[in-house]
Amino acid sequence: MHTKVALVTGGNRGIGYELVKQLALNGFKVILAGRDPQKGYEAVQKLKESALDVSFLLMDVDREESIRQTAATVDEHYGRLDVLINNAGVYLDEHEQLFSMDPAILKQTMATNFFGVYDVIRYFIPLMTRQGYGRIINISSEYGTLSEMSYPGSGAYKLSKLALNGLTRLAAAEIKGDIKINTVDPGWVSTEMGGPSAPRTPKEAAESILWLATIGPDGPNGEFFRDGKRIDW
Template sequence: MSHDKQVALVTGGNRGIGYELVKQLALNGFKVILASRDPEMGHEAVQKLKGLDLDVSCVEMDVANQESIHQAAVTINENFGRLDVLINNAGVYLDENKKLVAMVPSILEKTMATNFFGVYHVIRSFIPLMEKQGYGRIINVSSEYGAMSEMSYPGAGAYKLSKFALNGLTRLVAAEIKGDIKINAVDPGWVSSDMGGPSAPRTPKQAAESILWLATIGPEGPNGRFFRDRKQILW
């Protein structure tokens, strides 16, 4: 097997959009690492994909636990020595339809721990692997709920704030990174998954396709932008 294969890591890769991203990346010739908080579910997902003859392995990673992220980074560095694509897909939606100031504060804290700090710590832990080879593509799965205009409407406050902060992080990191490393945020749309529910209009496959092109953009490609269906949208 060739050692020149690009390596991709997808967080929250055992189901929904994440699983579909792992599958599509592998079908496109990537060596893919599926990160899952639950090792059993991760292993199960990998076995399914291996049945399709895809180059996929799994790593246990809870993005709300810094030690877990650090361990995964050490493992990936030892086993692969490189990381070309990082997709920050793991996320939670815990809102209970209460006003932001009336909700149990731990709901906001848990949401930020995964959707914002989780992504921050993953990026921090894996950017050195990208800097080592002067190349990397980072994609943050965000939401139109994180757009500035959404802050003018009540509801889903914890989720909105977490994605708003994630969008800000995307722009800040883009402004700071050097070399051919690019970071962008994507709104996958309303997807039928455990999070989106059964009545959502889009399939995980459609969502994955709208995200994946950012994994292979050239050096002249976008950096620090926000996309939906390959079109740039406003922050």
């Protein structure tokens, strides 16, 4: 029986760090992927002090070649990937209006929050299809729901998460085998992105996400969740 392998993008802080920690506590070999080597290695070292099976791999989700190389490294060193959590993301526009913001903000947000996830799935899915098993979790937001498009502000972030939700549904329809892909709204979480006044802790957010990492073959696929309950797109 092989130990299952999980990879978390943006895993050196906030929700990502807590996801790495909780997966390792539940017996996974966990790869913490991030684009800052110093922060990544520091986070891994802290987790290893608790005897957790965690390693760091440098991966920048804004660079396709970086993703390709990391996928090849995971294949070479582990030969498998059972759980993939697309957690890395940016929120650059605060409450700016879509057509008054610098267009570069929209392009950068889409590059990270949408195309980065698309490329990560594209390069890592062969490891899952080869074994006929995988669990993919995309970290989204209630800002990505269609109803949120009726309110102004944060347009770049909203559109990136709306596109991510669409990617989740389409990928679920196209990917074959016992591979489940779902998306989760973790709520407003007290992190560097969420700010200190947010009501939820990273641990609470991680618990609302991680149940999808171990669902059985009859579990949900192509759905959107908050706190374990399906929510509307």
